[in-house]
Amino acid sequence: MFLRLATALCLSASAAVADVSVTIHYLRQEVEQPPVLSNLDPIPGDLGLKGAELGLADNATTGRFLGQTWALEVTEVPVGGDLAAAARAALATTDLIVLDAPADAALALADLPEAAGALIFNSAAPDDRLRGADCRANLLHTLPSNAMRTDALAQFLLNRRWDDLAMITGTHPDDTAFAEALRNSLTKFGMRLKSEKTWAFDADMRRTASQEVPLFTQDLKDHDVLLIADEIHDFGRYIAYNTWTPRPVAGSEGLVPVAWAQVVEQWGAAQLQSRFTDLAARPMRSRDYAAWAAVRAIGEAVTRTGAADTATLRAYLLGPDFELAGFKGRPLSFRDWNGQLRQPIPLVTRRAVVAQAPLEGFLHQVNELDTLGRDAPESDCPAFGK
Amino acid sequence: MMFLLGKNTHKTLTACLAACLLGAPVAAEEIWVTNEKDDTISVIDVATLEVVRTIPTGDRPRGITFSHDHSVVYICASDSDTVQVMDPDTGEVLFDLPSGEDPEQFVLHPDNRHLYIANEDDAITTVVDVVSRTVVAQIDVGIEPEGMAVSPDGKLAITTSETTNMAHWIDTETRELVANTLVDSRPRHAEFAAGGTQLWVSAEIGGTVSVFDVETKAELAKIDFAVKGVHPDRVQPVGFEFDGEEKTAFVALGPSNHVAVVNAETFEVEQYILVGRRVWHMAFNSDKSLLFTTNGISGDVTVIDVAKREAIKTIKVGRFPWGAALRP
Numbered sequence: 001m002f003l004r005l006a007t008a009l010c011l012s013a014s015a016a017v018a019d020v021s022v023t024i025h026y027l028r029q030e031v032e033q034p035p036v037l038s039n040l041d042p043i044p045g046d047l048g049l050k051g052a053e054l055g056l057a058d059n060a061t062t063g064r065f066l067g068q069t070w071a072l073e074v075t076e077v078p079v080g081g082d083l084a085a086a087a088r089a090a091l092a093t094t095d096l097i098v099l100d101a102p103a104d105a106a107l108a109l110a111d112l113p114e115a116a117g118a119l120i121f122n123s124a125a126p127d128d129r130l131r132g133a134d135c136r137a138n139l140l141h142t143l144p145s146n147a148m149r150t151d152a153l154a155q156f157l158l159n160r161r162w163d164d165l166a167m168i169t170g171t172h173p174d175d176t177a178f179a180e181a182l183r184n185s186l187t188k189f190g191m192r193l194k195s196e197k198t199w200a201f202d203a204d205m206r207r208t209a210s211q212e213v214p215l216f217t218q219d220l221k222d223h224d225v226l227l228i229a230d231e232i233h234d235f236g237r238y239i240a241y242n243t244w245t246p247r248p249v250a251g252s253e254g255l256v257p258v259a260w261a262q263v264v265e266q267w268g269a270a271q272l273q274s275r276f277t278d279l280a281a282r283p284m285r286s287r288d289y290a291a292w293a294a295v296r297a298i299g300e301a302v303t304r305t306g307a308a309d310t311a312t313l314r315a316y317l318l319g320p321d322f323e324l325a326g327f328k329g330r331p332l333s334f335r336d337w338n339g340q341l342r343q344p345i346p347l348v349t350r351r352a353v354v355a356q357a358p359l360e361g362f363l364h365q366v367n368e369l370d371t372l373g374r375d376a377p378e379s380d381c382p383a384f385g386k
Numbered sequence: 387m388m389f390l391l392g393k394n395t396h397k398t399l400t401a402c403l404a405a406c407l408l409g410a411p412v413a414a415e416e417i418w419v420t421n422e423k424d425d426t427i428s429v430i431d432v433a434t435l436e437v438v439r440t441i442p443t444g445d446r447p448r449g450i451t452f453s454h455d456h457s458v459v460y461i462c463a464s465d466s467d468t469v470q471v472m473d474p475d476t477g478e479v480l481f482d483l484p485s486g487e488d489p490e491q492f493v494l495h496p497d498n499r500h501l502y503i504a505n506e507d508d509a510i511t512t513v514v515d516v517v518s519r520t521v522v523a524q525i526d527v528g529i530e531p532e533g534m535a536v537s538p539d540g541k542l543a544i545t546t547s548e549t550t551n552m553a554h555w556i557d558t559e560t561r562e563l564v565a566n567t568l569v570d571s572r573p574r575h576a577e578f579a580a581g582g583t584q585l586w587v588s589a590e591i592g593g594t595v596s597v598f599d600v601e602t603k604a605e606l607a608k609i610d611f612a613v614k615g616v617h618p619d620r621v622q623p624v625g626f627e628f629d630g631e632e633k634t635a636f637v638a639l640g641p642s643n644h645v646a647v648v649n650a651e652t653f654e655v656e657q658y659i660l661v662g663r664r665v666w667h668m669a670f671n672s673d674k675s676l677l678f679t680t681n682g683i684s685g686d687v688t689v690i691d692v693a694k695r696e697a698i699k700t701i702k703v704g705r706f707p708w709g710a711a712l713r714p
Contacts, residue, residue, distance in 0.1 A: 061509055061529045062550040065566040268548065268572070271530050274488075274507055303551070303568065325549065325572040325591040329641065330619040368617055 019067040020308050022059075024295055025090040026052045027109075028076045029083045029101035034172055036234040048100045048123055049074065050280035051288030055295025057279070062303060070299070088114050095119060095310045098294045100287065103127040103134070110136040119310045119317075121294035124287055128181060131338040131374055135381035140317065140339040142297065143290035146181035148373035149257035152345035152357030153250055154185035155371070159359050162224035163191040167251070168217075168239065169229040170199050175252075179229035182251060194221040199235050213242035220244070227251040254349065257357070260289030261348045267329040293332065293341060297324050318384075329356070330369065338381040342369040416713040417669055417678045418474075419687055420447035420461065421704025427461070427477075428687075428703035429713075430678065432671045435689055435699050441477040444470050449491040449534075450709040453516075454498040459711070460516075462489040462503070469503065469514065474713055484521050486512035491709075493534040493543065495558065502543045502556070504531035511545045511554070513561060523561040527554045533587065535576040537600065546573035546587055553587050555603065565603050570594045574624045575667075579632055579650060588623035588637065595623050595637060597653060607653040609637075614658075616642040625667035629692060630674045636690070638665040638679055645679060645688075647695055657695055661688035669710035680707035 026049060033043060044050075056072040063070050073093065075086045083101065087109045090097060095118040099106055103125045110120055115138060122130060122141045130136075131145050157163060165186060169179040179196075186193050197220065217226070217239075226243060228251040230236035236253035248254055262283035265273065276284040276292075284292075301313045301322065316322055318339070323331035328344040335342060345357045358368045370376070415432040425447060429439035444463025447470075452459050458480065461470045469483040469492065486505040489512070493502050500522070503512045511531055513523040528550025535544040536558070543556040546569070553576060555565040570592020577586050584606065585598040595609040611621045622640030628650060629636070635648040641664045647657040662681025665688070669678050677690040680703075687707060689699040 058529050058549055062547075062552070065528065065550070065552060065554075065563075268530070271506055271548075275529075278507075300551075323571050323591060325551075331571060331591045331593075368619070 020063075020302060020306065021069045021071075022063075022096070022298070022302055022308050023071040023073060023094040024052070024056065024096045024098060024298060025073045025075065025094050026098045026291070027083075027087060027090055027100070028074075029081075029105045030076060030079050031102060032079050034232050034234070036232060038233075038237060040237075041233065044280075044282055044285075046280065047285060048287040048291040050276065050282075051123075051284065051291035051293075052098050052295050054276055054279050054288075055292040055299065058275075058292075058296055059299030059302075062299060066303060068302065072295075084108065084112060087112060091115055091118055096298055096313075097121065098123055098291055100124040100291070103130050106130065106139060107134060107136065110139045117310055119298075119314055121291075121297070123290035123294050127177060128374065131340050132380050133382075135338050135383045137339075137383040138314075140294075140297075140334060140341070142293040142341045143287065144259050144343060144345060145340060145373050146178050147184065148340075148343075149259075149345055150178070150181040150185035151188065151372045152257040152347060153182070153255070154189040154191065155357045155359045155362050156255070156347050156355050157225060157250070158189045158191060159355075159361070164223045165191060165193050165225055165227055166217075166220040166223035166247075167193060167196045167227040167229060168199050168235075169196065170232065170234055170236075172232045172234070174231040175229045178231045178252065182227055182229060193227075194223055195219075199230070209238035209242050213239055214244045217242075218244040223247060225250050228253045255347055255354055256349070257345045257347050259286035259343065259345070260284055261286070261346060261353075263348050263350070263352050264327070264346050266353070267327050269327040272327045293324065293326055293343075296326075297322075297332075297334075297341070300324055333367075335370070335376070337376045337379045337384050338374065339384065340373060342367065342372075344369065345372055415671055417671070417687070418450055418452075418459065418711045418713055419678075419680055419703050419707045420450045420709045421685075422446055422448055422682075422706040422708040424704030424706070426704050428707070430687060430701055430703075432676065435701060437701060437703060439477070440704070441472070443472075444468060444479075444482075448708045449489065449504075450711045451492065451494050452711055452713060453494065454496075456713055459713070460492065460494065460501060462492060462709075464488050464490055464506070469501065471516070481519065483514050483516060483519055484512075485514060486510055486521070486524065491532055491534050493536045495536050495543070496538065496540040500558075502534055502536060502545070502558075504534050504545055506530050506532060509547070509550075511543075511556065525554075525556055525561060525563065527563070528552050528566075533574055533576040535578055535585070537578050538582040542600070544576045544578075544585060544587075546576050548572045548574065548590075551589070551592075553585065553598070567598060567603055567605075569596045570608075575626060577626060577628065579628055579635070581632070586626065586635070588626060590622040590624055590640060593618060593621050593623065595626065595635075595648070609648060609653050609655065611637070611639060611642075611646050611655060611658075613639065613642045613644050613646075616644070624665070627668050627670060627677070629670075636668060636677055636692075638668055640664055640666070641683075643681075645677075645690065659690055659695060659697055661690070661697055662686045662700060666707070667709050669712050672712060672714040678710055680710050682706050682708065 326332040444466035446465035449462035469485040488507040490506040528547025530548035533546035570589030572591040626637040663684035664682040
C-alpha cells in the first residue's frame with residue numbers, strides 16, 4: 001500500500017497537471033454527395049471520425065500519466081437535419097467541438113449564441129473565406145485551406161520551371177473554388193495560365209475517355225503541365241495519358257497537394273499510419289488527419305497549460321509556445337491572424353510523395369510555412385484582432 | 387604462409403606483425419551501422435574508415451547494441467517484430483528474442499542480462515531476459531516509445547515517448563513507473579550523464595535538449611540550438627553522446643545536417659559541425675577520438691575528429707543508416 005501511494009505521489013509531483021476531465025464533441029453534418037463518373041473510390045462513411053478517435057486515444061494514453069480523462073462524443077446529423085439543434089445539445093456538455101460540415105454550416109454554428117465561448121475546429125471545409133473575410137474568433141482550422149494547397153503546388157511548378165499552365169475546371173462549387181485558388185496561386189508566384197476550359201460533358205467517360213479527351217484538350221495553348229480542378233473527383237481521373245499533347249497533370253489529379261495521404265512515410269509518419277490503419281482498417285486521408293490534429297492540438301494545450309477552459313486553451317493554441325508534432329517534419333502551430341493550423345503540404349501521387357512544400361528556397365521572414373496560404377500582411381480576417 | 391605469397395603478401399605480413407607487436411586482438415576495431423531501408427548492417431573498419439562487411443539482417447533494422455563482452459550483437463529488426471542476436475564474427479543470427487511488436491530502440495542493463503526495449507507501435511516498454519530468452523515484464527508507457535536509457539547503477543531505466551512527449555522513469559527492480567516527466571515535442575533519445583546524476587532528453591520537434599536532475603527529477607537546464615542559415619524548425623535534436631569525461635556532448639541535429647558540440651557543464655553550445663543529411667545517431671571509437679554519425683537521407687556516415695571538432699571523412703553505407711555501435 002505504501003509503495004502504491006508513493007508511486008501516486010511521484011506521478012502527480014512530476015506532472016504538470018492533475019485531474020482534468022475533457023470532453024470533445026465530434027459533430028458532422030452529412031452532405032449529399034454529387035454523382036461522379038466512377039464509383040471506384042467510395043468516400044468512407046467514417047471519414048474524419050476515425051482521425052478524431054485516434055487523436056482521442058493518443059490524448060488518453062498521455063492523459064493517464066497526468067490524471068486527465070478524455071471522452072469523445074459523436075453526433076452525425078443526416079442530410080437536411082437540424083445541425084443547430086445538434087450543436088446546442090453538444091454545447092450543453094462541452095465547449096470543444098471538432099466540426100465536419102460545409103462552410104455555411106460552420107459559420108451558422110460559430111454564430112450561435114451558445115457557441116460564443118466555444119472552440120470549434122473546422123476539419124472539413126477548405127474554403128478560403130473562412131480564413132478571410134468570413135473568419136470567426138471561435139473557429140480554428142486544422143484542414144489546410146485551398147490556398148495553402150494550391151500555393152504548395154505553385155511552389156513546386158515554379159521550382160521545376162514548369163510555369164506555362166493550362167487548366168480544366170469542373171462545374172461543382174468545390175471545383176470552381178479550387179480553380180480560383182489555383183489562379184490566385186499562379187498569380188502570386190508569377191506564372192502564366194495560358195488557357196482554361198470547363199468540363200461540362202455529360203458523356204459516360206468510362207467508355208469514351210480515350211476518344212473525347214484528346215479532342216477536348218487539342219485547342220489548349222502550349223503548356224508544361226495541365227491543371228485539373230475536379231475536387232469532387234468526377235472526370236479528372238480520365239485525363240492523364242489521354243491528352244492531345246503529352247503533359248503531366250496536377251491539381252485534383254496526378255500530382256495532388258494534400259494535408260495527408262497513405263504515401264506519407266517520413267518523419268515518423270509510418271507510425272501514425274500504422275496506428276490509424278489498426279484502428280480504421282483503411283488508410284488515413286486528409287480529413288482524418290485534420291480531425292486527428294484538432295483533437296491532438298486540444299490534448300497538447302490541456303497538457304501544457306493544465307487547464308481545460310476554452311479561454312486558456314485558445315490563448316495557448318494561438319500563442320508562441322504551442323507546437324504540435326504532426327509527423328510532417330516541422331512543428332505545427334496556429335496562425336494568430338486567422339486560426340489556421342500552419343502545416344507542410346505533401347505533393348503526392350498515388351504511389352509516392354513527390355515533394356513537400358514549403359520547398360527549399362521559398363523564404364519567409366518569420367516562418368517558411370507561411371509561404372503557404374494567406375499571410376498576415378494580406379489577411380482580411382477581422383475577428384482575430386490582428 | 388608460403389602459399390599466400392603474391393601481391394598482397396606484404397600488406398598481410400605488415401598487418402600480422404602490427405597485430406602481434408601491439409598484442410592486440412586480430413579483429414580490428416569496428417563501427418556497426420544498421421541500414422533501416424536496406425535490411426543490412428554496414429561494418430566500418432575504424433583503422434581504414436572503409437566498409438569492410440555488409441551483413442543481412444531482419445526487416446527494418448534500427449537499434450543496435452553489443453553485449454558488454456561484445457560476444458553477441460543485438461539488433462532491433464522492427465518490421466520482423468523481433469530482436470535478433472547475432473554472432474559478430476560470422477554474421478550469423480544465433481536466435482531471435484521475443485521483443486514485443488515493432489522494437490525500435492533498446493538499452494542493455496548493466497547486468498548484461500536484461501534488454502529494455504521500446505515497442506514503438508504498442509506504447510509498451512518490454513523487458514527481456516536474454517539468457518532465458520523470455521519477456522519478464524511489459525510496462526505501459528506513452529505513445530511511440532523510442533529513447534531508451536539506463537542509469538549507470540542500473541536502478542533506473544528511461545523510456546521517452548514521442549507522441550506523449552514524456553520521459554518515463556522505470557524502477558528496474560519493481561519494473562513500475564516511478565515518475566513521468568513532460569519534455570518538449572517528440573522526444574527521441576535519452577542518456578544519463580554526470581556520473582548518473584543527470585538525465586538528458588532530446589526533443590526533435592521541440593528543438594531542445596532537456597537536462598534533469600535524477601534525484602529530484604527537476605529540470606536543470608534546457609539547451610536550445612541555432613544553426614546559421616538554417617530555419618529553427620529544421621534544427622531537430624535526435625541522438626547524442628558524451629565524450630570520455632562527460633564534459634562535452636555531441637548532439638545530432640537531424641535535417642539541419644549539423645552536429646552541435648555542447649559544453650556539458652555550462653550547457654552552452656560551443657560549435658556546430660556540418661555532417662551528412664538528416665543526422666540521426668552516433669557512436670565513438672574506443673578512445674573516443676573519432677565520432678561516427680549516421681546520416682539518414684544521404685545514406686552515409688560522417689567521421690568527426692573529436693579533438694579538432696571537424697568532419698574528416700564521409701563513408702557511403704546502405705540506405706537510411708539509423709543506429710551505430712562500437713565493436714572494439
